Amino acid sequence: xxxxxxxxxxxxxxxxxxxxxxxxxxxxxxxxxxxxxxxxxxxxxxxxxxxxxxxxxxxxxxxxxxxxxxxxxxxxxxxxxxxxxxxxxxxxxxxxxxxxxxxxxxxxxxxxxxxxxxxxxxxxxxxxxxxxxxxxxxxxxxxxxxxxxxxxxxxxxxxxxxxxxxxxxxxxxxxxxxxxxxxxxxxxxxxxxxxxxxxxxxxxxxxxxxxxxxxxxxxxxxxxxxxxxxxxxxxxxxxxxxxxxxxxxxxxxxxxxxxxxxxxxxxxxxxxxxxxxxxxxxxxxxxxxxxxxxxxxxxxxxxxxxxxxxxxxxxxxxxxxxxxxxxxxxxxxxxxxxxxxxxxxxxxxxxxxxxxxxxxxxxx
Ligand SMILES: *Cc1c(COP(=O)(O)O)cnc(C)c1O
Numbered sequence: 001x002x003x004x005x006x007x008x009x010x011x012x013x014x015x016x017x018x019x020x021x022x023x024x025x026x027x028x029x030x031x032x033x034x035x036x037x038x039x040x041x042x043x044x045x046x047x048x049x050x051x052x053x054x055x056x057x058x059x060x061x062x063x064x065x066x067x068x069x070x071x072x073x074x075x076x077x078x079x080x081x082x083x084x085x086x087x088x089x090x091x092x093x094x095x096x097x098x099x100x101x102x103x104x105x106x107x108x109x110x111x112x113x114x115x116x117x118x119x120x121x122x123x124x125x126x127x128x129x130x131x132x133x134x135x136x137x138x139x140x141x142x143x144x145x146x147x148x149x150x151x152x153x154x155x156x157x158x159x160x161x162x163x164x165x166x167x168x169x170x171x172x173x174x175x176x177x178x179x180x181x182x183x184x185x186x187x188x189x190x191x192x193x194x195x196x197x198x199x200x201x202x203x204x205x206x207x208x209x210x211x212x213x214x215x216x217x218x219x220x221x222x223x224x225x226x227x228x229x230x231x232x233x234x235x236x237x238x239x240x241x242x243x244x245x246x247x248x249x250x251x252x253x254x255x256x257x258x259x260x261x262x263x264x265x266x267x268x269x270x271x272x273x274x275x276x277x278x279x280x281x282x283x284x285x286x287x288x289x290x291x292x293x294x295x296x297x298x299x300x301x302x303x304x305x306x307x308x309x310x311x312x313x314x315x316x317x318x319x320x321x322x323x324x325x326x327x328x329x330x331x332x333x334x335x336x337x338x339x340x341x342x343x344x345x346x347x348x349x350x351x352x353x354x355x356x357x358x359x360x361x362x363x364x
Contacts, residue, residue, distance in 0.1 A: 092235030168302025197226035296360030
């Protein structure tokens, strides 16, 4: 018998697209350069949050509280859910991985819209399950009818991203309820609300309310965006108890550091201050959106902290032009570019470049 002379890895890993992090800002000469490629919060940490992080740092020889007791209690209190319905993880991508591990494996299917969050195909493929991707509609929205129709006996999980990364479109309460009514009760549905705090359209529900009486619905939230803790890796799910318990089983033990736990708890306590910043970003989003419309772009309304430009074949060229002008955006070659709402100066640079690529500039 001959033995292979290389370490044997699971064939499910072959061809996994690697996650492309938003490129860092590049500085050329004296010109400022801004990173608006990863949907980060452009504001620095709040002094009150930095203070608790500093004092917690003095204890990092110890493992953190494995159950994140204080943080879980603060989340449960804030969202008016029992503590047993909250499960934490290393960012909501970590929690998503816990959900996939708890629901899907070889032979199973996971249904989601595409294009959507680029972590989805990676996490699904690692599990061995098969991705079933349903194209967005012509207005950059989830095609919920097609998604419901794509659910089969093999479907174990459905991922719904609202607002959707990278298009910024969000799903109305009526549409979401109709969709959930069509999905069998034994199929877990994740509603990824990473950008919930940026939503201003009153027709878009808080998914935690939608999920209150639906045992198969899991809501994902993160401290990375509105709360500005991207570098600390903490997110959570709100799920009914058996599912939440499964997410605690599949979590990396001690995954969420004490520093992240205390920073997240302090951020919940400092919400008033943090949400003033969110409000400023939302205002800036409106300004950018209106300017793009004026330039002739067919902009879908964004309910997140970024905008989406459907550039097609000119996407890569556009991203290069942005970089030369001092802003790094996130291109999806052949499709479009996602641009984070950042510092006013960064947004202005982006708008100047967008004007030269706009549909009206092309026909003028
Ligand atoms: C940014 C983002 C997340 C959050 O990721 P973290 O792991 O919490 O930093 C989750 N879902 C979507 C759609 C996102 O864009």
